[in-house]
Amino acid sequence: xxxxxxxxxASFAYLLLLFGVAHFADARGRSGRSVIGNAxxxxxxxxxxxxxxxxxxxxGRAASSGLWFLPIYLGPTLAMLLAWPVLRKMIRIARQYRIxxxxxxxxxxxxxxxxxxxxxxxxxxxxxLPYVALQLKAISSGYALLTATPGxxxxxxxxxxxxxxxxxLALAGFTIAFGTRxxxxxxxxxxxxxxxxxxxxVKLLAFIAVGVFVCWGLFDSPGxxxxxxxxxxxxxxxxxxxxxxxxxxxxxxxLTLLAMLSVIFLPRQFQVMVVENxxxxxxxxxxxxxxxxxxxxxxxxxxxxxxxxxHFGPGGAxxxxxxxxLPLALDQPxxxxxxxxxxxxAATGMIIVEAIAVSTMVSNDLVMPLxxxxxxGTRDLSGTPLAVRRVVIVALLLLGYLYFRIxxxxxxxxxxxxxxxxxxxxxxxxxxxGMFWKGGTRAGALAGLGAGFALxxxxxxxxxxxxxxxLPTAFMRDGLFxxxxxxxxxxxGLTGLDSLSHALLxxxxxxxxxxxxxxxxxxxxxxxxxxxxLFVDVFERSGTGAAAAPVFWxxxxxxxxxxxxxxxxxxxxxxxxxxxxxxxxxxxxxxERIAADAQLVQxxxxxxxxxxxxxxxxxxxAGVVDEEPLAxxxxxRMLDEASQVRAQNRQLESLDKLKDDFMSSVTHELRxxxxxxRAFAELMRDDPAMDSEQRQQFVALxxxxxxRLSRLVNQVLDMAKIESGHGDWRxxxxxxxxxxxxxxxTTREAFRERGAEVxxxxxxxxxxxxxxxxxxxxxxxxxLSNAAKFVPPGRGRVVIKLSSDARAATIEVRDNGxxxxxDQQQYVFEKFRQGGDAANRPQGTGLGLPIxxxxxxxxxxxxxxxxxxxxxxxxxxxxxxxxxxxxx
Amino acid sequence: MSTSLRNQxxxxxxxxxxxLLNFPLLTLWDSGVSVAGIPLLPAAVFIGWGVLIGVAAWxxxxxxxxxxx
Numbered sequence: 020x021x022x023x024x025x026x027x028x029a030s031f032a033y034l035l036l037l038f039g040v041a042h043f044a045d046a047r048g049r050s051g052r053s054v055i056g057n058a059x060x061x062x063x064x065x066x067x068x069x070x071x072x073x074x075x076x077x078x079g080r081a082a083s084s085g086l087w088f089l090p091i092y093l094g095p096t097l098a099m100l101l102a103w104p105v106l107r108k109m110i111r112i113a114r115q116y117r118i119x120x121x122x123x124x125x126x127x128x129x130x131x132x133x134x135x136x137x138x139x140x141x142x143x144x145x146x147x148l149p150y151v152a153l154q155l156k157a158i159s160s161g162y163a164l165l166t167a168t169p170g171x172x173x174x175x176x177x178x179x180x181x182x183x184x185x186x187x188l189a190l191a192g193f194t195i196a197f198g199t200r201x202x203x204x205x206x207x208x209x210x211x212x213x214x215x216x217x218x219x220x221v222k223l224l225a226f227i228a229v230g231v232f233v234c235w236g237l238f239d240s241p242g243x244x245x246x247x248x249x250x251x252x253x254x255x256x257x258x259x260x261x262x263x264x265x266x267x268x269x270x271x272x273x274l275t276l277l278a279m280l281s282v283i284f285l286p287r288q289f290q291v292m293v294v295e296n297x298x299x300x301x302x303x304x305x306x307x308x309x310x311x312x313x314x315x316x317x318x319x320x321x322x323x324x325x326x327x328x329x330h331f332g333p334g335g336a337x338x339x340x341x342x343x344x345l346p347l348a349l350d351q352p353x354x355x356x357x358x359x360x361x362x363x364x365a366a367t368g369m370i371i372v373e374a375i376a377v378s379t380m381v382s383n384d385l386v387m388p389l390x391x392x393x394x395x396g397t398r399d400l401s402g403t404p405l406a407v408r409r410v411v412i413v414a415l416l417l418l419g420y421l422y423f424r425i426x427x428x429x430x431x432x433x434x435x436x437x438x439x440x441x442x443x444x445x446x447x448x449x450x451x452x453g454m455f456w457k458g459g460t461r462a463g464a465l466a467g468l469g470a471g472f473a474l475x476x477x478x479x480x481x482x483x484x485x486x487x488x489x490l491p492t493a494f495m496r497d498g499l500f501x502x503x504x505x506x507x508x509x510x511x512g513l514t515g516l517d518s519l520s521h522a523l524l525x526x527x528x529x530x531x532x533x534x535x536x537x538x539x540x541x542x543x544x545x546x547x548x549x550x551x552x553l554f555v556d557v558f559e560r561s562g563t564g565a566a567a568a569p570v571f572w573x574x575x576x577x578x579x580x581x582x583x584x585x586x587x588x589x590x591x592x593x594x595x596x597x598x599x600x601x602x603x604x605x606x607x608x609x610x611e612r613i614a615a616d617a618q619l620v621q622x623x624x625x626x627x628x629x630x631x632x633x634x635x636x637x638x639x640x641a642g643v644v645d646e647e648p649l650a651x652x653x654x655x656r657m658l659d660e661a662s663q664v665r666a667q668n669r670q671l672e673s674l675d676k677l678k679d680d681f682m683s684s685v686t687h688e689l690r691x692x693x694x695x696x697r698a699f700a701e702l703m704r705d706d707p708a709m710d711s712e713q714r715q716q717f718v719a720l721x722x723x724x725x726x727r728l729s730r731l732v733n734q735v736l737d738m739a740k741i742e743s744g745h746g747d748w749r750x751x752x753x754x755x756x757x758x759x760x761x762x763x764x765t766t767r768e769a770f771r772e773r774g775a776e777v778x779x780x781x782x783x784x785x786x787x788x789x790x791x792x793x794x795x796x797x798x799x800x801x802x803l804s805n806a807a808k809f810v811p812p813g814r815g816r817v818v819i820k821l822s823s824d825a826r827a828a829t830i831e832v833r834d835n836g837x838x839x840x841x842d843q844q845q846y847v848f849e850k851f852r853q854g855g856d857a858a859n860r861p862q863g864t865g866l867g868l869p870i871x872x873x874x875x876x877x878x879x880x881x882x883x884x885x886x887x888x889x890x891x892x893x894x895x896x897x898x899x900x901x902x903x904x905x906x907x
Numbered sequence: 908m909s910t911s912l913r914n915q916x917x918x919x920x921x922x923x924x925x926x927l928l929n930f931p932l933l934t935l936w937d938s939g940v941s942v943a944g945i946p947l948l949p950a951a952v953f954i955g956w957g958v959l960i961g962v963a964a965w966x967x968x969x970x971x972x973x974x975x976x
Contacts, residue, residue: 086949093928096956100921100963104914242944249946258946259937268930275929306917307964314956321949 021352023166026359027182030162033221033360034189037367040217041197041210048209055212056297058304064212064291065309066219068095068282069316071157071366072150072436074222075339077317081324082338085257090271092317094278096310102302106283108454110296112557117629121289121446122380125468127628128453128554129461130546131637136384138465139446142472143286143380145480146442147373149435151419152426154366159183159423161359164343184420190370191416198375199408211371212295218368223316225361229342230319232354233326237345241322248325253333257325273520274437280447281440286376287369294376370416378411383632386411391639401590404631426487437519438479444523445471448531457551463538471530478507479522576615576644581623584643588630597626620644685735692724692731699724734866741873748877752787753795755821755828762799763819769807775815785823788898790878795898798871802832802894805867809836809892827880831895838888847884848872871896878902916966924959928952 044054054060073091080088099106109124118124122143126136162182197210234241248254260267282288296302327341336344342362346355386407390400448471449464485492497506508518510525543551578598585594598610601622607613620640627636699717703709709717740746759779770777806817818833839847848868872882879902886892926932936951 086952089952093956096959097921097924097928100917100924100959103917103967240944245941245944245946249941259948260934271930271933275925303967306967307960310956310960310963314953314960318953 021165021356026162026165026356029356029360030186030363031189033363034193034367037214037217038193038196041193041214043210044213045197045200045210048207053209053297055207055209055216055295058298058301059308060212060216061291061296061301062305062308062312063216063219064295065288065305066223066312066316067215067287067291067368067372068285069219069222069313069365070150070369070436071154071362073316074226074362074365075157075161075342076436077320078324078327078341079337079339081257081320082328082341086260086321087271087274088320089317090274091278092313094275094280095282095313097275098279098282099306099310102306105451105454106292106306107299107302108557109283109293110299110302112454112554113293114296115557116553116633117625118633119294119629120376120380120383120632121284121286121450122384123628123632123634124289124293125446125449125453125464126384127633128550129449129459129464130544130550131634132461132465133384133388133634133638135449135461135464135468136380136632136634137388138468138472140377140380140384142442142445142468143377145476146439147286147377148415148418149422149426150439151370151373151415152422153435154370155183155187155419155423158186158363158366160340161343161362164340165347165355165359181424183423187370187416187420188413190367191374191413193367194371194374194378194412194416195409198371198378198412199405207295207297208375211375212291215291215368215372218364219312221364222361222368223312225357225364226316226342227319228354229346229358229361230323232351233323233345234319236351237326237330237349244322244325244329247329251329254325254328257321257328270517270520273523277437277440277444277519277523280444284443284446284450285373285440286380286443287372290372290376370419374412374415377415378408379632381411381415382407383635387631387635388638391635399590400587401593404588434483438483441479441519441523441526442472442475445475445526445530447527448534452531452534453551454554457548457555458538458543459534459551460538460541460543460547462540463534463536466537467530467532467534470533471526474510474526474529475522478510478525479518482507482518573617574620574644574646576620578611578613578615578619580643581615581619581640582610584639585623585627588627588639597623688731689728692728695724696721696728731866734870738866738870738873741870741877746877748794749791750789751792753790753792755785755788755830756781758792758795758799759819759821759830762796762803765800766803766807769804770815770817773807773810773815774813775807775810775817777817777819779819779821781819781821782823785821785828786900788828788900790898791874794874794877798874798896799830799832801867801871805894806832806834806836806892810834811836825900827897827899829895829897831893833891833893835891838890838892839884839886840888844884844886848882868894913966913969917963920959920962920966927955927959 047054055064077088077091112118113124116127118127122136122139125139126132129135159181193214194211197214198208200208200210234244238244238247245258249258283292292305323341323345324338327336327338327345330345330348336348342358343355346352346358382404387404390403390407445468448467449459452459453464481490484490508521510521513521513525516524582594582598585597589597595610598613601619602608602610602613605613613619624633624636624640627640630636631639699721703714703717737746759781763777763779767777803817803819807815810817814835816835818831820829820831820833822829868882875882875896875898878898880896880898882894882896884892884894933948933952936948938947940947942950
């Protein structure tokens with residue numbers, strides 16, 4: 020036995036440790052060095068799945084039915100295999116739309132329905148409250164066993180002397196301190212998550228410690244336990260599946276399915292897995308590491324159960340307490356205390372997270388809607404959501420305590436674990452269906468959930484209450500109104516199933532059936548269709564920035580009205596910050612100048628959703644804006660617009676990249692001549708005795724490079740001018756024959772040096788063309804000097820051909836140079852992409868051809884290149900006689 | 908590895924897991940034989956469970972080229 024003060028001191032010291040860890044993690048989180056941004060912490064926080072019910076109860080279950088405790092953990096293992104496709108999608112949706120609870124998730128999917136949010140909250144509350152009571156009972160009876168004060172186990176003493184009450188209050192304090200820190204519940208509770216991860220480690224280690232003690236301390240090895248159990252007729256069945264009933268397969272299946280759904284839909288699981296998730300990629304690690312955690316914590320369940328049964332003999336001790344009573348019976352008080360702390364961590368972890376999750380739901384989806392109905396107007400409510408949440412947490416724990424005091428050992432409490440699971444399993448059709456099927460409607464979800472919940476109540480909850488003696492059992496024996504078909508555990512005459520499988524079958528069947536049938540009865544409204552798209556296609560509609568997400572809203576709103584609304588719920592300061600941010604993002608200098616468009620309305624609503632839930636946020640925003648109803652066709656149109664915006668964004672991005680490439684090319688091209696100029700200048704500076712001939716040569720090189728530099732700068736400026744549409748264009752009558760003659764005159768020296776001959780083929784007369792003579796000359800000179808550069812020295816031949824037809828004049832410049840490879844041809848008109856590789860390409864800026872093409876295109880013509888490698892290149896352009904002068 | 912391939916593998920593993928850890932395949936192990944002192948059924952379930960976890964770890968932790976994978 021341990022002294023009561025010792026156990027109490029250890030327990031409260033443990034709670035203090037939790038406070039310390041949570042405080043540390045919160046402080047780290049605030050200073051930007053989060054400790055929870057880690058896949059292992061995320062995985063451990065999921066361990067909140069293992070409550071006191073499993074910590075103590077698994078052994079009890081194993082002691083009575085062998086391996087039948089396992090489906091509760093195999094289900095989550097299977098569920099986690101699908102975590103990457105399914106859970107990641109839930110996380111993405113919740114992140115995108117600031118969803119903070121499972122009620123919010125379902126309500127938001129079906130057009131932000133308040134009714135649906137309230138229904139989900141009620142189901143969660145009814146299912147979870149007794150579960151909280153069960154945790155308190157586990158703490159209480161563990162404490163009683165440890166200190167040998169049996170009276171307290173059943174809440175026998177006066178309430179003010181019951182340490183369980185003070186535990187409950189301490190937990191409420193912890194939850195309020197670390198669970199209601201921010202108004203915005205979509206912000207993570209770092210301290211809470213860190214504490215929960217620690218609790219998962221503590222309970223795992225404590226349970227393993229007991230297991231190791233039983234296997235190798237109490238007995239010689241696990242083998243000995245199994246061998247001795249196999250030798251006993253009453254224990255042998257526990258080593259197998261037991262029972263020859265033909266329905267055991269169905270029950271195993273039902274339990275697995277139930278646990279599979281619960282691991283996602285229990286409010287505490289949704290909280291740690293979805294709301295508190297820091298990074299989607301952590302799901303990868305968790306999808307195998309969390310099952311591994313479950314495997315480890317279950318490894319010693321069967322040995323402990325069998326060991327206890329062997330040690331105490333039949334009826335010797337309650338198997339639910341073996342984890343504590345075995346160390347106690349063998350005079351290992353320290354180990355017993357460790358085991359108790361492990362159980363305490365399992366219970367407190369569950370209570371804390373469940374309290375946060377449920378209080379968010381109750382506050383956002385039950386209390387706030389009522390408050391809002393009563394207090395319309397503009398009063399500041401910014402403190403209200405937090406205050407409500409805190410009150411709900413205290414109330415939840417006190418109600419749990421009350422339930423525990425009243426129910427005590429009753430059947431309703433002992434069996435509540437699976438009953439709770441069955442309650443939250445009702446969320447499955449509406450939630451999973453809503454994530455993958457666009458056709459689900461609000462009416463379908465309401466019908467399915469309502470019917471599922473009613474059947475759950477009738478076939479599972481009421482019988483458990485009746486078995487506790489609080490209801491006459493007549494209705495179970497004879498059915499409601501004496502109708503045998505309505506017997507709750509053999510509904511419509513379905514017999515042969517255990518009560519849980521029976522209830523699960525009926526409730527899920529009717530739930531899913533009504534969800535589908537009612538949904539299909541009519542087409543979704545615009546609101547539902549919009550939300551369906553946002554949920555089902557979340558991966559297609561997120562990631563490229565919030566601006567790209569479609570906004571299904573049309574109407575009139577005022578910035579002042581929205582700001583006032585935000586101030587009412589978030590506080591004036593936070594609202595000011597919110598709108599100032601929007602103003603900055605949109606590049607306007609004053610909040611008043613923000614356009615009150617659909618995006619703004621959506622943004623404000625999403626921000627409010629983090630504080631008061633999406634259904635309430637939608638309702639209050641609808642109160643201050645003038646929304647026009649949408650038709651399904653509008654949704655499609657808005658979707659189109661959104662994808663256009665996305666396409667434009669992508670285009671802008673690629674333009675941005677082009678500009679960057681251009682800048683880097685320009686600097687590169689400028690650096691080359693600058694480097695030579697500097698090198699030659701430095702040579703001359705460092706060698707005053709350099710002979711004048713060499714000096715002259717260097718100076719000539721410097722001049723040439725400087726010329727190239729200025730040509731380059733001019734061309735870049737030219738290019739920029741043309742591209743931006745600010746070029747000066749003259750419009751004069753030009754005789755193209757004269758223009759060609761002029762160009763030839765200018766380039767004659769270049770051709771002569773190269774030893775190339777130039778021929779001109781042209782008609783005797785061509786009409787006058789209206790264009791900018793200097794620009795056209797620039798084009799022609801560019802083509803000719805290019806040709807001069809590329810023809811083979813000494814035997815070059817260049818042909819200029821002018822022709823004209825009714826539409827346009829065409830000029831071609833053909834050379835007999837090496838030609839341009841087909842894969843290079845597409846690049847010659849791009850800036851800085853000279854033909855050939857960088858090593859042997861001739862001097863040039865790489866801007867000549869792009870500028871030429873711009874000029875030709877300015878006058879409505881085209882420029883092209885025809886070339887077969889080895890047979891020369893032919894650059895040509897045409898200029899229409901008449902074209903619409905562009906505005907520049 | 909592409910998301911689609913990973914998802915298909917996980918889905919297949921999920922199906923295998925359902926079959927392996929459920930009736931009627933579970934009854935195959937319920938034979939009363941012991942392996943190294945441990946009855947076959949619990950040993951088989953825990954080993955099967957562990958293998959499932961190992962394969963899942965291999966599938967999800969595989970390096971991917973596309974980042975989103």
